Amino acid sequence: MVGVLLTVLLLIAGYAETANILFVIPFSAMSHYIFLRPIGLELAHRGHNVTVITTHLEKNPMPNYNQVEVTQKKIWELIEDDTGTIFDMADLSAEEFHHKVVWPGGLAFTELTLNSPEVKEFLMKDNTFDLVICEQFVQEALYALSVKYNAPLAIISTFGNCMRHNIMTRNPLQLATVIADYLNVYNPGSFWGRLRNLYFTGYEYLWWRYWYLGKQEELVKKYLPELADETLSLYDLQKNASLMLINSHFSFDTPIALLPNIIEIGGVHVTQSNASLPEDLQKLLDESKNGVVYMSFGSNLRSADLPEQKKKAFINVFKQLKQTVLWKWEEDILENKPKNLVTGRWLPQQEIIAHPNIKLFITHGGLIGMQEAVYNGVPIVGVPIFCDQYNNVLLAEQTGVGKILQYNDINEETLKQTLNEVLNNESYLKKAKELQQRWKDRPMSPLDTTIFWLEYVIRNKGAEYMKNPARNMSWFAYSMMDVYAFLLVVVVVCVTLTVNFIQTFLNGSQIDTTDRKKIKKS
Ligand SMILES: *[C@@H]1O[C@H](CO)[C@@H](O)[C@H](O)[C@H]1NC(C)=O
Numbered sequence: 060m061v062g063v064l065l066t067v068l069l070l071i072a073g074y075a076e077t078a079n080i081l082f083v084i085p086f087s088a089m090s091h092y093i094f095l096r097p098i099g100l101e102l103a104h105r106g107h108n109v110t111v112i113t114t115h116l117e118k119n120p121m122p123n124y125n126q127v128e129v130t131q132k133k134i135w136e137l138i139e140d141d142t143g144t145i146f147d148m149a150d151l152s153a154e155e156f157h158h159k160v161v162w163p164g165g166l167a168f169t170e171l172t173l174n175s176p177e178v179k180e181f182l183m184k185d186n187t188f189d190l191v192i193c194e195q196f197v198q199e200a201l202y203a204l205s206v207k208y209n210a211p212l213a214i215i216s217t218f219g220n221c222m223r224h225n226i227m228t229r230n231p232l233q234l235a236t237v238i239a240d241y242l243n244v245y246n247p248g249s250f251w252g253r254l255r256n257l258y259f260t261g262y263e264y265l266w267w268r269y270w271y272l273g274k275q276e277e278l279v280k281k282y283l284p285e286l287a288d289e290t291l292s293l294y295d296l297q298k299n300a301s302l303m304l305i306n307s308h309f310s311f312d313t314p315i316a317l318l319p320n321i322i323e324i325g326g327v328h329v330t331q332s333n334a335s336l337p338e339d340l341q342k343l344l345d346e347s348k349n350g351v352v353y354m355s356f357g358s359n360l361r362s363a364d365l366p367e368q369k370k371k372a373f374i375n376v377f378k379q380l381k382q383t384v385l386w387k388w389e390e391d392i393l394e395n396k397p398k399n400l401v402t403g404r405w406l407p408q409q410e411i412i413a414h415p416n417i418k419l420f421i422t423h424g425g426l427i428g429m430q431e432a433v434y435n436g437v438p439i440v441g442v443p444i445f446c447d448q449y450n451n452v453l454l455a456e457q458t459g460v461g462k463i464l465q466y467n468d469i470n471e472e473t474l475k476q477t478l479n480e481v482l483n484n485e486s487y488l489k490k491a492k493e494l495q496q497r498w499k500d501r502p503m504s505p506l507d508t509t510i511f512w513l514e515y516v517i518r519n520k521g522a523e524y525m526k527n528p529a530r531n532m533s534w535f536a537y538s539m540m541d542v543y544a545f546l547l548v549v550v551v552v553c554v555t556l557t558v559n560f561i562q563t564f565l566n567g568s569q570i571d572t573t574d575r576k577k578i579k580k581s
Pocket residue numbers: 079108109110125186
């Protein structure tokens with residue numbers, strides 16, 4: 060009884076400091092939700108009144124976790140699909156991928172969100188919020204909600220560092236070492252690597268700023284007309300965001316200078332899971348004395364869509380392994396399945412990777428799964444297809460915890476060689492354990508870090524003082540061009556004057572000597 064009273068009292072006491080938080084994460088890709096989910100739940104757990112705009116509904120949420128449902132649609136259903144299977148995207152350049160997928164997908168998805176009946180109904184109501192948190196994923200129109208509710212804006216990227224954000228907030232670009240997220244460059248530090256990075260960064264920024272944001276602003280006008288009166292600039296909104304949380308950490312990702320309001324929360328979704336595995340899986344993993352190879356291409360790519368040739372290559376190579384192979388295979392039947400191969404339509408990945416018998420993770424290189432492997436010290440073989448996948452796998456290869464196998468290079472020979480290399484050469488496991496140790500070595504867990512900074516922004520009413528003053532300077536002033544130009548002029552004038560003076564002096568002294576001669580003669 061006393062305990063209950065105490066709890067109630069503590070809840071009430073705690074409630075005084077709690078806030079109304081709007082969490083806008085409508086994007087339907089499961090991997091994004093896996094990353095963002097614990098943040099919303101934890102905010103609610105700490106007593107905040109959380110309202111989440113989402114496609115993924117929690118079944119038994121806490122009473123202070125309110126859900127507004129976005130119409131269920133996959134991104135691939137919204138864009139014209141002339142690409143065959145998603146695997147064909149392995150052949151697209153970063154620019155083509157933006158034209159075919161990122162820009163049209165972002166616009167369609169933003170519109171889908173704003174046009175969802177529940178969202179529309181929610182937006183009609185009179186709510187107040189102390190903080191608006193939005194995922195930053197080409198759906199900038201939703202940032203306008205921070206204007207609607209007159210609340211500070213925090214943005215969260217499910218990817219690492221964002222070049223567009225760096226440019227507008229004047230975070231140092233570091234183009235020589237920090238590669239644009241979606242760009243495949245094998246040797247980023249080389250001359251051509253840096254040139255490619257600069258070109259793509261310019262391409263992406265110009266398209267985004269001068270075309271895409273305009274399209275997003277049209278969506279604001281259409282669906283939030285009451286806001287369109289104010290001279291609303293989505294560019295300014297993002298530039299003035301209070302906080303940017305990014306999914307990276309320097310213990311694995313390239314170290315980068317970051318402004319104080321850009322915070323690394325890499326791996327926020329990975330924790331020591333208490334969830335137990337389903338009985339059959341637990342038994343399988345426990346009893347596989349030679350270890351287990353786990354393969355999954357994530358939630359977007361279906362292994363079952365692999366072309367026949369590549370499918371065969373996987374099966375034939377798996378057959379020769381002494382390990383058990385566990386494969387996320389999205390159909391009930393897989394022909395010619397060898398004895399040591401077990402498939403599942405859906406597999407609880409975090410718990411599987413955490414099992415001590417897992418020897419290798421074959422992945423498409425999605426950031427979420429990569430971080431689960433890093434957290435659990437598991438070596439990887441990565442087959443990147445699109446987005447940031449190549450860069451994630453490249454990092455793993457450079458760190459020595461895995462190998463890249465390009466999709467187009469997959470055949471029995473290459474597959475066998477790559478798998479044997481990572482399974483039998485102990486250095487991969489050793490490096491993976493080293494990486495695991497330093498990945499976890501942080502002053503606060505990524506989730507605590509996230510909550511701290513979100514609450515910090517609420518406590519400090521947007522923490523205006525934390526924003527980079529340089530963001531409001533012209534490019535000219537920020538890059539010191541005017542000062543350098545001035546100095547150049549000063550130097551040029553000084554040099555010219557000095558040269559002139561010396562010339563005059565030399566001429567003068569000539570006159571002088573002739574004059575003297577004249578005097579002597581007379
Ligand atoms: C919590 O947020 C919802 C909006 O989703 C609102 O209807 C409700 O009144 C809020 N509760 C409190 C205690 O502020």
